[in-house]
Amino acid sequence: MKNEEPVRVTVWNEFIHEKQNAQVREIYPDGIHAFLANMLNQRLPQAEIGTATLEQPQHGLSDEVLQQTDVLLWWGHAGHHLVSDQVVAEVQARVLEGMGLICLHSAHASKIFQRLLGTSCMLRWREAAEKERLWIVDPSHPIVEGIEGEFFELPQTEMYGEFFDIPTPDELLLISWFEGGEVFRSGCVFRRGKGRIFYFRPGHETFPIYHDENVQRVIAQGVEYVRPAGAAYFGNGRNITSSLEPIEADHNVDDSLHN
Amino acid sequence: MKNEEPVRVTVWNEFIHEKQNAQVREIYPDGIHAFLANMLNQRLPQAEIGTATLEQPQHGLSDEVLQQTDVLLWWGHAGHHLVSDQVVAEVQARVLEGMGLICLHSAHASKIFQRLLGTSCMLRWREAAEKERLWIVDPSHPIVEGIEGEFFELPQTEMYGEFFDIPTPDELLLISWFEGGEVFRSGCVFRRGKGRIFYFRPGHETFPIYHDENVQRVIAQGVEYVRPAGAAYFGNGRNITSSLEPIEADHNVDDSLHN
Amino acid sequence: MKNEEPVRVTVWNEFIHEKQNAQVREIYPDGIHAFLANMLNQRLPQAEIGTATLEQPQHGLSDEVLQQTDVLLWWGHAGHHLVSDQVVAEVQARVLEGMGLICLHSAHASKIFQRLLGTSCMLRWREAAEKERLWIVDPSHPIVEGIEGEFFELPQTEMYGEFFDIPTPDELLLISWFEGGEVFRSGCVFRRGKGRIFYFRPGHETFPIYHDENVQRVIAQGVEYVRPAGAAYFGNGRNITSSLEPIEADHNVDDSLHN
């Protein structure tokens, strides 16, 4: 029944800002991927955590790595266009087969998110170090397990605002209020094939967002939520030449048009 | 994170057919509730399982029992009208606070299901011992975990057919094909307040439906799925006299109509 | 095809505040119902508009009136508890049969809204004359037809904030930002039976909300959107004694348990 196997996680990061910007490097000295991997190791001690980056061959996402990944986290921003279309197609196929995917912050504009959702996934944005307050709109959801209040706050963030061009989420957990006047659907789950995708807004690289207790909790619980579950996947199409039930040869059809 | 506490289950049964009908008694000698409780004990060895029936005081659902129930299973048919409105109101309140509810088969017409969904919850039906084939339409769903094929079958069932007057389910897992020509949304999850409700169609009393391996698997996995999770529930309304953010006293309002 | 018949609208108002409060009376001299009816007459010149109030026999909602109503608007606040349960049951039945329902502002706590949705429908609120900005999150929706920008604003409102205890809306059009720090799902459509329900948040009685151009546009377009459409309603249940397709008498069933 309940899956008690260790969950296998790969944290993918484009790993660009950390090399170019001292402010980012101060917050995430070994890269956002290393920080998130370490965080998940502490919060999910049973998990097996790896990392992958853009500069690696196949961006670190070989077929072997993907086959052994239950949940893939994706952080990208400046290098979306540098991601290989071939790798994107392979990640998409794995998601449809059941691999969970967590797209963080600016990964809204990643090729993989756009390809899985079919829309532009674009939005309003503003860098003004403003306050964000994330309101829980689905208290029944395991991803917000254990959050005590009606909301949690981040004191300084990049703003993302509506209209956020996504399909209606299958599950909407969080709506953000921003000091500058916008709102945003900040926590969304989408089901695609046998896979589940969690989009979680917080995470700009120049603020210590991933140091926040609530943000960490949501990401860790997101990993558990989108890990593969369910029944076998039959999404590749099948021509069924014999039928499960008998089919009458002779229907009472008007044959004037069809013979 | 993941809830490792034993789940506390109460199996409620009106317990009428078993006393009046020898055929039903042969299939469920101690009542459907006892059979389901025993089945869940075997499949969820950590769970704490109790039962309750219509004839008990408060139908066995005192405030104390409800407060100690994580998941309530409901089986009713002939005695829907005998269920106290007061008990229904208390069960509804507990669901909104987070208690999971599994409504089985003819519980589609129970007061509690109708009250939580707001529609008639009625449907077509026919007793003709016909074949049912349940197709999985969401392979990503934990409730169908481990089912290998695209469907499973029940050789003899009472038919339930569309139009099934329910709100659009939050999650639709199973659609049934019936030999006599109907289809039916047979596995549906609804979120209401902090609680989750699983409706599962199979279960007529004169066929040994709950002896079926796949049916048992789905019910047991349903218990795990709808057990309480998530954040605190703030659904009782609150007048917030002070604001989180400063509010300007003087807006640029046209005061000709409002002063 | 497209329904060209005049839409028949009944505007229901409890009509309490207008009699007790001079400020409200100044904004709505003949009552909110009269104001809305007049507004709809101007915006939907083909429509046939009537009104009904709490103090009338059967609250003005006799069976004859309900049968001749395509869309019912509901405004209530101080008198929710004074509405007869019998009238509520009759309105619910008409909605399931196809009558559209528009619940405005404090009608979130009306008996009819709670009964159709099954949840508490409660929320946070604050009376502080704060600014509200309504963001469009579904630009494809006919109810927001013709709104040019990404949002519209109301300079002084009563605040309604999340958690709003409703089922996941079938369609979510508008999310509000409030000056005091909250967010709210302000425009929601729910389908129940053959009927459609539009909840629209704006409308406190002490601000001239219904004088606002965008608010009027949304309400008028809401009337057109929720008017009855679609196929015949078969939600009252039917025992089908003969089958559409032949059913084999003899299935290969294990008869040890069922005979």
Add this chain to the structure above:
Amino acid sequence: MKNEEPVRVTVWNEFIHEKQNAQVREIYPDGIHAFLANMLNQRLPQAEIGTATLEQPQHGLSDEVLQQTDVLLWWGHAGHHLVSDQVVAEVQARVLEGMGLICLHSAHASKIFQRLLGTSCMLRWREAAEKERLWIVDPSHPIVEGIEGEFFELPQTEMYGEFFDIPTPDELLLISWFEGGEVFRSGCVFRRGKGRIFYFRPGHETFPIYHDENVQRVIAQGVEYVRPAGAAYFGNGRNITSSLEPIEADHNVDDSLHN
């Protein structure tokens, strides 16, 4: 308010089977596109109907044609792989901007449908001239307006069965029963950007499916349903350098990590 302009429709067809197969040609002598265009002309006399086919330059879908199309119907099967990726990208962009799209039958496997939905869109299929019965599961939906019964039937069809690898539809109208034992979600609406997509299953080329009264009614009402409506589209992303509301320069932030 209600859009009274004539709707501009383009019927696209790969137009392959009709040239190669006498049986298909007998049913649709001038091609499926010509047949559907003529049918829509009769049912929507105000509409402006054009056609386009694969063999034309840009498949008949130049920028000018797309800009003047409110609703695009798509019929493809043998030539999906021959459709230019560039044209697919342009159609996708137009849908996000608001153009309605109706994908018929085997267009489930078209590039445009897969790109907009992000999944494989594959399914079970069988050519055995079996009976299909389409059950209405949302009687409130304008696309099924005027259908009197609970279902309608097609005497001989190609079967499409679950698992149908699509995202959860925003609106599910029809579920098919097949004689051979399968079920299928046969009428689905998806919202993407400002556009709406209607997938309608019936339509195999060797059966006179589009001669059927109910099928024609559903397609014509589908055209009216997915024509552009709603508010302006802001899905292309915008950097908002000034804020709607004032932002405090100095938040009470822990500057040990961020300065």
